[in-house]
Amino acid sequence: MSVPLKLTLFGANGRMGKELRALIKEDPGLAYACGIDRQETIEQGMPPQEEKTLPLSEGLREPTDVVIDFSQPSAFMELLGALRSRPIALVSGTTGLLEGHRQEIRGLSRSVPVVWASNFSKLGNLMVFLAGEIARIADAEDLEILEAHHKGKKDAPSGTALSLFEALKQKNPSLRPVFSRHGDGMKRAEGEVAILAVRGGDVVGDHTLFCFGEGERLELTHRAQSRRAFAKGALLAASWIHGKPPGIYTMADVLGLPSLTNNE
Ligand code: NAD
Numbered sequence: 001m002s003v004p005l006k007l008t009l010f011g012a013n014g015r016m017g018k019e020l021r022a023l024i025k026e027d028p029g030l031a032y033a034c035g036i037d038r039q040e041t042i043e044q045g046m047p048p049q050e051e052k053t054l055p056l057s058e059g060l061r062e063p064t065d066v067v068i069d070f071s072q073p074s075a076f077m078e079l080l081g082a083l084r085s086r087p088i089a090l091v092s093g094t095t096g097l098l099e100g101h102r103q104e105i106r107g108l109s110r111s112v113p114v115v116w117a118s119n120f121s122k123l124g125n126l127m128v129f130l131a132g133e134i135a136r137i138a139d140a141e142d143l144e145i146l147e148a149h150h151k152g153k154k155d156a157p158s159g160t161a162l163s164l165f166e167a168l169k170q171k172n173p174s175l176r177p178v179f180s181r182h183g184d185g186m187k188r189a190e191g192e193v194a195i196l197a198v199r200g201g202d203v204v205g206d207h208t209l210f211c212f213g214e215g216e217r218l219e220l221t222h223r224a225q226s227r228r229a230f231a232k233g234a235l236l237a238a239s240w241i242h243g244k245p246p247g248i249y250t251m252a253d254v255l256g257l258p259s260l261t262n263n264e
Contacts, residue, residue, distance in 0.1 A: 004031035005242055007235075008064040008088075010079050011071030012053050013041040016093065019231040020068060021051060030235065034062040038075075060086045066238040072154065073097055080104045087112045089244070091237045093120050093230065096155030105248060113244040117251035118159025120233030124207070125251045127222040129258065131164045131209050134220065135171035142188060142212040143168055143175070145195045148203045156197040160207050165195055168209075 007024060011017050012035025024030045034052050036059035054062070060082050069079055069092040076094045080101075083090060089112050092105075097116075105116055119125060135143065147161040157179065169175045178194045205224040210217060224230065233251060240254045252259040 002029070004029055005239055006031050006033040006063060006065045007238055008033045008059060008062060008067045009035045010056075010059075010067055010069040011037060011075065011094075012051075013037040013044075014070060016070035016227055016231060016234075019227040020070070020234065023228070023231050023235055027235070029239070033064040034059050036060070036079075056082055060088070064088060065242050066091060068092075068234055068238055069094055070234070073101060077101060077104065080108055083108055083112065089238075089241050090114045090116075091234055091241060092116045093118070093234055095159035097159075109248040110246055112246050113241045113249060114247070115237040115241050115249045115251065115254060117233075117237070118163045119205075119230070120237065120251055121222075121224055121229035122233060122255060123229070124160055124205075124222050124224065125233075125255055125257060127207065127209070127220060128160070128163050128167045129252070130220060132167040132171050132258075134209065134211050134218070135168040135175070138211050138213070138218075139172060140213075142210075143193050144210040144212070145193060146198070146208045146210070147196070148198045148200070148206040150202050150204065151199050153199060156199070157195045158197065158205065158207070160205065161195050161197070164207060164209055165193055168193060 007030060009017050009020055021032060024032045032051055034054055036056050037053055039055055042053050056078060066089045069076060071094050073094060073096050095118055105114055108114060145161050145164050147158045149158060165177050174191045175193050176191055178192050181194060204227060208219055208221040210219055237251065237254045241249060250259050
């Protein structure tokens with residue numbers, strides 16, 4: 001039997017971290033090397049005893065094959081800094097990243113393989129691919145994006161909503177995003193694509209791409225009902241990236257879909 005892939009979870013005590021730990025336990029091909037989280041959550045004793053959770057300074061010393069990150073942008077920056085001196089393959093799904101974060105990812109990817117994705121679910125990625133096809137074929141129609149997430153989500157609009165826009169723009173470069181509409185003079189201009197966010201309850205993540213034609217409309221919707229879909233995709237990416245040469249890879253690469261620029 002082959003040796004299980006050793007995984008370190010960064011943000012191990014968060015919602016995604018918990019989902020990942022549960023899935024790792026179910027898969028004999030995967031092993032939990034270590035969890036890393038903030039001192040406060042480690043002291044609260046969130047993970048079971050056998051699931052070791054350490055602060056970053058100690059956690060990266062544990063033998064591991066791949067680090068999986070679901071945390072927050074500032075923590076992600078700390079992780080990238082630490083990985084510069086201890087190069088390990090990285091799978092990251094942290095959203096709300098800015099250009100500075102992306103530059104750091106590009107820098108790290110010269111020495112290790114990195115998969116960063118705003119959405120790790122298989123069907124979410126299929127939706128992004130289909131969005132590009134819609135923009136290619138429906139070039140005269142009006143396109144708009146609406147997303148809904150739980151009320152605890154910090155960034156808006158979601159990384160997936162921005163990836164959907166990126167897919168549209170790759171097929172039609174004249175499109176431009178609009179992030180709100182309020183007041184007079186809001187008539188829809190040619191080439192505008194509104195990217196709008198609603199927040200509430202415990203919604204895991206819904207995205208709809210509207211394609212409005214004359215006398216008809218198409219609505220392409222993806223609904224994530226549980227974080228399991230994202231966690232499964234992140235674990236698939238971790239297995240896929242192990243042993244790959246340094247570089248930045250996308251979930252489209254992992255799933256064998258035509259690749260888009262990785263954008264949030
Ligand atoms: P969460 O708030 O439940 O968990 C984040 C965890 O990170 C917490 O346990 C927190 O203590 C930890 N953390 C924060 N600062 C840290 C630091 N400095 N060092 C170590 N750990 C630290 O959030 P979540 O719902 O698990 O989501 C995490 C991120 O993943 C968010 O950016 C979210 O938008 C994103 N997300 C992405 C996908 C995807 O498919 N790409 C799916 C779901 C969530």
